């Protein structure tokens with residue numbers, strides 16, 4: 745008996761999934777993932793901070809800062825999306841816990857400390873975005889210059905807001921000596937009154 749002729753199955757072509765642009769170095773991807781999650785920690789922390797202060801103008805200002813952090817998270821997410829970088833589940837959980845702990849602690853550590861530590865944290869965050877910008881530039885990408893520059897500057901504005909709130913405090917010099925941040929010490933070299941434009945901002949955060 746003749747065997748029925750089975751038509752040959754068409755060979756499926758392997759479709760290679762490609763990135764919209766070239767993938768980033770893993771170190772830079774990790775920086776973006778971390779910044780994305782850290783922005784959530786900051787936003788959570790400010791929720792507790794704004795709830796813990798009594799003054800209405802302070803509440804409004806801290807709520808605005810929280811809003812800025814959510815916006816930063818969106819901006820960072822857009823960059824990650826562009827390069828198909830996934831959100832890190834580990835960072836998301838870790839920073840959510842950190843944010844919630846800071847948020848709760850704002851209700852028990854008095855008025856001064858939440859302002860002090862927020863300012864100190866913002867001071868360090870400023871450089872995250874300037875370093876990220878330099879990293880992108882070093883691999884020939886300038887697409888995100890303005891967005892990263894603006895996020896860095898916004899963090900500087902946050903730092904100055906918190907510093908101005910506690911500038912006159914008698915305990916500030918003690919905290920400054922101990923934690924290296926305050927009236928005379930900062931974790932970045934940006935002066936908002938003498939800002940360099942984006943194209944001349946490479947001298948920021950070189951340390």
Ligand SMILES: [Fe+2]
Nearest residue numbers: 783812813816
């Ligand atoms: Fe931020």
Ligand SMILES: [Fe+2]
Nearest residue numbers: 866898899902
């Ligand atoms: Fe901030």
